[in-house]
Amino acid sequence: MGKSACSKSPGRWEHPGFFLRALFLLLFCRHVSSQCKILRCNSEYVAATLNLRGADRSAGYCDALRSYSRCTRRTARTCRGDLAYHSAVHGIEDLMIHNNCSKEGPTSPPRPRPPAPNHQGLEPLAMCDYEKSFVYKHGQAPSYQHCAAFGDPHIRTFHDDFHTCRVEGSWPLLDNEYLFVxxxxxxxxxxxxxxxxxxxxIIFKNMKECIDQKVYQAEIGNLPAAFEDGSVNGGERPGGSSLAIRERSAGRHVEIRAEYIGTTIAVRQAGRQLSFSIRAAEEVARAFTEEQDLQLCVTGCPRSQRISRSECCRGPVAADVARALCKExxxxxxxYFQSCVFDVVTSGDANFTMAAHGALEDARVFLPNAEKLHIFQAGAGCSRVSSSSFLVLLLTSGLWVVLLHF
Known part of the structure; x- marks a missing residue:
């Protein structure tokens, strides 16, 4: 019977790549005692040579081999009689001859240790960058959620539920530890x-390390590119720049970035209506108590306030006219299309097409999963009704001016 792979004599390897493969094989051999640290020497050598490229490759191999040799000498006492250890020692000698390496000279720098699993080592400014802080603490990027409110109004919740509401008056879209909308x-x-x-x-609540409390208010005909106090950032604190507001389109589109909580908000105006879209870190979106149970972005509209979009076929505009406008x-x-038809039929205002289009574009940017961009609900649209008033509506609504502008 032949000897096992773990008991073969190493011989003379003529190429470094063969030696690396042999090392990986040795990692799986079970003859290494608990005190012998040869596997650590092997892994350090593999890590030091894995990405060597270019003209300095030979010098890099020599540095790594000298480090490898030094590591084996340190563990010689506990590894006597260990096959993996002796294989490594002979392999190092062969490779140093093959690469014309001197026994004396520089060695590879030690691998840096990973940071401790807490955020105390973070610089103050890094603490106000939610994504960087999350990656530091958890070793992976955060998850995000999207919510929107537009049109008559229609609510897309963080859980991708879609409601059309008859709400009138003031309603909270969000109410958590960080935000009130x-x-x-x-x-x-x-x-x-x-x-x-x-x-x-929109209220960005006080966060000691990063921002002062900031309030943003928008009304029809007044879409400011600043907070109520006239500022455009989070204030004088070291992390004040982690909250910033900018105007994307004068009087029509404002974007607020709150990097300290991993959140971006878009506020739009189309005709005589406002719309709201948000991309929020999942941890932020869930930071609320049982008392903060009424949030349209979380639970959608209360059942008593929900209406069916299939009931939209009565209004100042016929359904087929609205469909033609929305299809453009x-x-x-x-x-989004069904909501557009509903809004144009019931209101007679063709500007609702721009509101639905803006909400869809925000979702395209904000949604972490592009496959969830489009939502389809059976029986939620208006039936087609014949009409010849499309041109009349187009001219009287002034939509042709908007379309030419875009």
């Missing part, structure tokens, strides 16, 4: 059953 809804016009978001209030901006007939 309140939306105020009003009728589109006097006597109309359709409502839109007419005001948004939203070619996929998903819930």
């Amino acid at each position: 309140q939306a105020t809804s009003s009728p589109v016009a006097k006597g109309s059953n359709a409502t839109v978001t007419s005001k948004l209030t 901006m939203l070619p996929v007939e998903d819930v």
Whole structure:
């Protein structure tokens, strides 16, 4: 019978790559005692030579071999009689001859130790970068969630539920340890059953290491690119720049980045309505108590406030006209398209197409999983009704001006 792979004499290896493969084989041999640390020497040599490239490759091998030899000498006393140890010693001699390495000279630098699993070593500014801090503590990137409120209004929750609501007055979209967001809804016009978001209030709560409390308010006709106090960042604290606001499109689109909590918010205005979209770190989105149970982004609309989009076929605009308008901006007939048709039919305002389109574009940017971009709900759309009023609506709504602008 032949000898096992772990008991073969190493002989003279003519190429470093063969020696590396032999080392990996030795790692699986079970003849190494608990005191012998030869496996640690092997792994350090493999790590030092794994990525050697270019003109300095030969010198790098020599440095690694000298380090390897020094490591084996340190463990010689506890590894006497160990096959893996003796194989390594003979292999080092062969490789040093093969690579014309001198026994004296520089060695490979030791591998840096990984950081301790806590965040006390973080610099103050790094503590105000949520993603970097999360990776430091957990060794992986954080998970994110998306919520949106737009149109009449329609709510896409953090859990990808989609509701159309009859809410009027002020309702909290978010209420947690870090953020408070309140939306105020009003009728589109006097006597109309359709409502839109007419005001948004966003409070970034005080965070000692990073920002002062900041309040942002937007109303129809007033979409400021600054917080209420006139500032555009988180204040004078060292991490103040981790909260910043910028204008993406004058009077129509504002973006607020809160890096200290891994959150980005978009506020838009389309016609006489506001919309809200957020990408929030999952840990931040879940940071609330049982008392903070009413949050439209978390639970959606209360059941008593939900309405079906299939009930939209009565209004100042026929369904087929609304479908044609929405199809121009939203070619996929998903819930964004269905919501657009619902809003145009019930309100007679073609600007609702821009609101749904903006919400879809925000979702495209904010959603961590692109496969969840489109949501389809059976029986949620309006049926087609014949009409010849498409051109009349297009001209009277002023939508042609918006389309030319874009």
